[in-house]
Amino acid sequence: MVTIKEIANRLGVSTTTVSNVIHGKTSEVSPATIELVQKMLKECGYVPNMGARNLAQNQSRIIGIVMKERKGRYTNLLSDPFYGELVGAVEKVIRSKGYYLMMNISDNMEDIIAGAASWNVDGVIMVSLDYEDVLELRKTYKKPMVLIDCCNCPEDAEEINITVDDRKGAYDVTEYLIRSGHKRMAYFAYNTQGISGVRYEGCIRALKDYGLPWDRESFPVVSVKELGLEGAFESVCYQREDFTAVICNADYYAASLINYMEDRGVSIPEELSVTGFDDNEYARLIRPHLTTVRQSVTDKGVRAVRILTDLINGKEYRERTILLPFKMVVRDSVKILR
């Protein structure tokens, strides 16, 4: 690995000159030398040593993306199409802006904090974290942060939060179900915290608005965290007489549930209606095709990076919450009862 010093020596110029050429400070150096230096740079295949550059400039060109591992759904967060798509989208934009991605998937905040500090990361994207975790990082980390789907982010938070109006999305699905004649439903989710909780509230609100009962008895929650995935499916199967529709918190759950029921001879949507959330590949592949709420995961990622790099470059943003649009997609997994 050739260094600036070497280049300078070979040419009999100073390191400053070489550095200036590298950084395109054309006003500082004569056209002739620029030419010369550039040629030598290319010839020697010079690449900057990021460690050294960062040390000198006190910035790293690294953007961190942190995700908190949740047990029980997947063994591996990135197998979840949501996170896979998100990270892929983020990586692409980060690269195109000349930054590098450092990924941190962990359930250990200390790890995450140490990582951000150690690498002197220029900015951080936090995905689906509780605001308490954000605050914990904030104690030591002072550079720009953008949140994605932070469900309990206060209005006056310092960080910008990018999300969709999940409450409204859930409201709309529930409303659609009610208008289709369903009166008794169940809510299927990992738990009722975070985003799942927000959506749960949306469902409840719709039930209330339409004068339907909404207590835990009448609108039961099937929790994957409590029962495990298999257990949750069983539970739905078992209580099946109690409701006519299941609102699932993710397409993956919905598709798996449909699969499970069909395998046991329960036909969907004739005997049970099912809805999802996200509108990813699963929604289109499952049969019957899934009625669900579409959100653009890629958009979330792209927006997050754009805003973050803007912030890094000193731009100011007024709005604290960016609400991306969602759209109900009606397919074939809901039976029209009237």
Added chain:
Amino acid sequence: MVTIKEIANRLGVSTTTVSNVIHGKTSEVSPATIELVQKMLKECGYVPNMGARNLAQNQSRIIGIVMKERKGRYTNLLSDPFYGELVGAVEKVIRSKGYYLMMNISDNMEDIIAGAASWNVDGVIMVSLDYEDVLELRKTYKKPMVLIDCCNCPEDAEEINITVDDRKGAYDVTEYLIRSGHKRMAYFAYNTQGISGVRYEGCIRALKDYGLPWDRESFPVVSVKELGLEGAFESVCYQREDFTAVICNADYYAASLINYMEDRGVSIPEELSVTGFDDNEYARLIRPHLTTVRQSVTDKGVRAVRILTDLINGKEYRERTILLPFKMVVRDSVKILR
């Protein structure tokens, strides 16, 4: 961010001493000072500055994973469950070994090479790249590299290649189909290069062994690269009379194809048999459930990281190719013709 120097100053000791304590060189410093320093370290929340450490030690604790974007299948590589699962698994092991992951998804080798050099990455994992690309990186990058699914990696290559016996896997599926009474099949893949090509060969060999015709006419290739995904599906639909089974190069293709056909009233497997590759979530969700070839993507990732870190620590490996097991999984997407 507190530095070693500061810690040293506060305690009235030298930076050497602090550094020694940090690195656990207990033989170099008295128990009393160790105690003292450790307390102060904790109190100040010291974290090392990686940039500086790397500069001083000429190593980075970063492991790079490089993947080459292929157009046409997904807009975003990580939406592919294969890559998602792989990266997730790799990240987890890397972290557990005290390294950091830097991801590079690009179709531009120059980018990739510059990245590895700039960050002075300690080791690189290359996923599904042609060996020519590996060699190109090798020209400038001299540290350990491990390959995953490098399909044209020579026996005597310097790098270790981790893969499954794809030729055999494809052979087995084809054989299964033949034994189930199928005589005319088609091959559905992105193209016939790389892994897809190897599998194609496996199919051909089985056809030959069983005395069936194997030319392009008798065993047509449906190429997603040429026709696009939709076009490829259409093409299968259109030529449907010419074969009784389609061997797909990925579960995603198989599941999507089944979906497409069923949507058009072609019932699977009665009117057309379909097989996949990978055995991921899609295989279990699609109806009929997919007969496919299982491989453990997570294993691939885990092995790659283990070997790479061993290599980084100077361990030697004899074998150049690690062949992971695969397993045919028979489900319901193939019709038994006799």
Added chain:
DNA sequence: TTGAAAGCGCTAACAT
């Protein structure tokens, strides 16, 4: 057992 000091590659303030 402890410390002083050089140096890793680069940048930037300050001469010239």
Added chain:
DNA sequence: ATGTTAGCGCTTTCAA
């Protein structure tokens, strides 16, 4: 327009 130099935070050799 070009060069000198200090310093970023850390490791490591060598001396005390």
